[in-house]
Amino acid sequence: MTRVLIVEDSSTMRHHLREALAPDPELEIVGEALDGERAVQMTARLRPDVITMDMMLPGISGLEATEQIMASHPTPILVVSSADRQELFSTYNALAAGAVDVMEKPRGDDSDVNWAARLRSSLRVVSRIRVITRPRSRTDRRTAPVAAPPVPVPVAAPAPRGGVSVVAVGSSTGGPGALTTLLCSLPPAFTTPVLIVQHIATSEQFAVAFSDWLAGQTGRDVRYAADGTPVGRTAGQILLAPPDRHVFVRDKLIRLSDGPQRHSCRPSVDVLFESVAEEFGPSAIGCLLTGMGRDGAAGLLQMRNKGAVTFAQDEGSCTVYGMPREAALIGAAQHVLPPGRISARIGELTSAVHR
Structure with missing residues (x-):
């Protein structure tokens, strides 16, 4: 029972x-x-x-x-x-x-x-989901707490010589908290476009407010992706897949689609990751965060095979260690870390080309 x-x-x-x-x-x-x-x-x-x-x-x-x-x-x-x-x-x-x-x-x-x-x-x-004790925080909710500077982690691949063109992120169950930590922990001057697929299995009205909430939590420019927008013109923006629409990149333009579901999901992380792998190859970073199922694992592997730097969230910080676990099992993730440390590595990789 x-x-x-x-x-x-x-x-x-x-x-x-x-x-x-x-x-x-x-x-x-x-x-x-x-x-x-x-x-x-x-x-x-x-x-x-x-x-x-x-x-x-x-x-x-x-x-x-x-x-x-x-x-x-x-x-x-x-x-x-x-x-x-x-x-x-x-x-x-x-x-x-x-x-x-x-x-x-x-x-x-x-x-x-x-x-x-x-x-x-x-x-x-x-x-059936294993939950953990979470100490209560009295931090002002308008700005989520920023994680302490993490211990540097060796990088398996050098920073992209031509710079990082885009960061692609996928998350599902437990994603709102993980995304908040990830975005808050990025360097203040971080301007690389971030494309996000967050599974929210609710009505469109219910999901649309998520962008405003995430913007308030992180202090970032968060909005829903618009079809036909050049990726190069979205510097400093955090772009979410709209409710019930796939988001992907083609000819360096952001595209939206109501195509078939993948892994019973629309938007699907795999759809985004696979397109970023083809369009940007080694100038992209992929991050797969907490979530149930396997959406995003194959796409993250495709990104890694095309030379992108890839991350998966670690089990200890996940609400559900499903999607990241699938990525780790097939060798899609170069680094398995909590969100705050993922952000630190992204900051190092994106700033390395300017040194």
């Missing part, structure tokens, strides 16, 4: 959650908390396998409850949130604080047809 704690103040939404879980005999609701304080208390007392967490709660918020739970009794948390802008920012903060994944609440339209089945599937997956 998978023991579920529901945290939700709305009686209507609690009813939806109960009805959604009822058909699965392996999902047992062990408690319902109507506010954040009781959520923390019931987690300590009941020790559920997984929690559904609302963000807008009376008393302490869902975000505060998530932080307290992850600091004292770390438990896999699925945020079940609405697409309200204020709630979205709290949701992304919760993901950065240790919540595993997010699912949008029912919207009362055709998109709700498979909502209950998707919830059950998400809970089964989330409940």
